[in-house]
Amino acid sequence: MLTIEQNERFTQVGAGTPMGELFRRYWYPIAAASQLKDLSTKKVRLLGEDLILYKDRSGTLGLIEPHCAHRRMNLIYGIPEEHGLRCPYHGWLYDETGQCTEQPYEETEDPDARFKDKIKMKAYPVEQQAGLIFAYLGPAPVPLLPAWDVMVEKDVIRDIGYALLTCNYLQVMENSLDPIHVEWLHQYWAGYVIEKLGRPDLNRERAIHEKIQFDRTEFGIVKRRVIKGGSEEDDDWKIGHPIVFPNMLRQGSAGSGGAFQIRVPVDDVTTAHWWLRWYPKKDGDLDQSPEDVPFYKVPVPEIDEDGRVPWDVLDNNSGQDIVAWITQGPIADREKESLGRSDKGVILYRQLLEEGMETVADGGDPLNVFRDPAENLYIHLPTENNVRAFAKGPKRQRGGASTKYSPIMIAREGVVKY
Ligand code: FES
Numbered sequence: 001m002l003t004i005e006q007n008e009r010f011t012q013v014g015a016g017t018p019m020g021e022l023f024r025r026y027w028y029p030i031a032a033a034s035q036l037k038d039l040s041t042k043k044v045r046l047l048g049e050d051l052i053l054y055k056d057r058s059g060t061l062g063l064i065e066p067h068c069a070h071r072r073m074n075l076i077y078g079i080p081e082e083h084g085l086r087c088p089y090h091g092w093l094y095d096e097t098g099q100c101t102e103q104p105y106e107e108t109e110d111p112d113a114r115f116k117d118k119i120k121m122k123a124y125p126v127e128q129q130a131g132l133i134f135a136y137l138g139p140a141p142v143p144l145l146p147a148w149d150v151m152v153e154k155d156v157i158r159d160i161g162y163a164l165l166t167c168n169y170l171q172v173m174e175n176s177l178d179p180i181h182v183e184w185l186h187q188y189w190a191g192y193v194i195e196k197l198g199r200p201d202l203n204r205e206r207a208i209h210e211k212i213q214f215d216r217t218e219f220g221i222v223k224r225r226v227i228k229g230g231s232e233e234d235d236d237w238k239i240g241h242p243i244v245f246p247n248m249l250r251q252g253s254a255g256s257g258g259a260f261q262i263r264v265p266v267d268d269v270t271t272a273h274w275w276l277r278w279y280p281k282k283d284g285d286l287d288q289s290p291e292d293v294p295f296y297k298v299p300v301p302e303i304d305e306d307g308r309v310p311w312d313v314l315d316n317n318s319g320q321d322i323v324a325w326i327t328q329g330p331i332a333d334r335e336k337e338s339l340g341r342s343d344k345g346v347i348l349y350r351q352l353l354e355e356g357m358e359t360v361a362d363g364g365d366p367l368n369v370f371r372d373p374a375e376n377l378y379i380h381l382p383t384e385n386n387v388r389a390f391a392k393g394p395k396r397q398r399g400g401a402s403t404k405y406s407p408i409m410i411a412r413e414g415v416v417k418y
């Protein structure tokens with residue numbers, strides 16, 4: 001249980017809040033590169049700030065305030081130039097540092113006009129990796145974009161999934177520290193969903209957790225479990241499943257090399273959820289340019305007036321998780337929660353967040369801020385690849401959004417029957 005004040009401390013991500021300051025020490029995906037293939041601007045909201053992402057004609061990316069400093073037209077309609085983005089209203093031009101570099105009428109009346117030198121809009125650094133565009137909203141010096149294995153693995157192909165969730169990031173992250181929900185939400189309830197959908201042939205037996213444990217690691221937390229019928233010799237226990245601080249879940253998975261689920265705080269009540277997966281190349285797979293990495297959207301169901309969502313979005317892990325997250329409300333009332341032994345991972349994650357906020361308040365770098373290029377070449381995250389809970393027994397429902405909706409998975413395995 002948290003007090004109302006503690007819950008606010010953990011969930012508010014705006015500038016100047018303790019969590020907002022911690023989160024401003026990290027890079028976040030804000031778009032797939034393919035989303036800027038045919039359009040030159042994109043609306044972005046991140047950590048409570050509204051911004052415009054643009055790509056100019058030379059290919060330079062910029063991330064600047066949305067409203068022109070002149071008379072405030074929104075730059076979503078900005079025109080890409082060779083260098084910078086031009087406001088359509090009176091033609092002021094901005095570069096990727098936010099500097100105004102042209103004010104056509106001012107310069108017509110007075111060729112020596114230097115008014116533009118005084119106009120600098122807010123702008124943030126952006127970088128591209130693994131087909132994603134990342135932004136950093138924090139203070140200088142800007143840290144390195146981390147070279148996590150999922151992001152930098154070579155000679156692979158990738159795809160990118162996205163959902164915009166109507167809840168705070170903490171509900172989503174706490175779910176990743178909670179192995180017990182798998183046997184209930186993804187097995188027992190999933191069995192009921194399957195019954196409601198008239199597909200009774202799948203295994204509905206729970207893979208019962210006999211033991212769970214959470215350990216701090218260099219990169220965050222590893223969660224371990226022993227499933228009934230298994231032992232501490234299983235990868236589920238020996239290797240476990242990494243949670244990368246502060247906002248990512250690393251997954252190993254059948255049919256692919258590895259994946260990240262990245263949870264990005266858009267504001268206090270909205271979270272962008274990204275699925276990034278890599279696949280070993282097969283014969284005929286070409287190298288992907290960043291714009292070629294396929295992008296797919298994962299449906300986020302509307303909750304109807306009876307408080308329900310359609311059954312058919314619930315036939316996969318991600319659909320089930322999404323409903324568990326968003327039905328807690330925009331921000332869960334943690335002053336009314338009742339944590340038990342199953343929640344020790346949630347408690348440890350909150351401790352890490354608290355320590356991170358304190359480190360930042362003391363002027364230090366929190367976990368997973370990288371500044372030394374020599375330590376940021378390829379960061380391997382050991383991950384169990386064979387989750388016994390899903391491998392055992394007759395056929396079970398298959399995976400989540402990155403199985404059901406991923407174009408590469410569908411191309412390779414056909415539409416998966418749930
Ligand atoms: S409002 Fe942008 S140039 Fe005038």
Ligand SMILES: [Fe+2]
Pocket residue numbers: 175181182185186317321
């Ligand atoms: Fe889940």
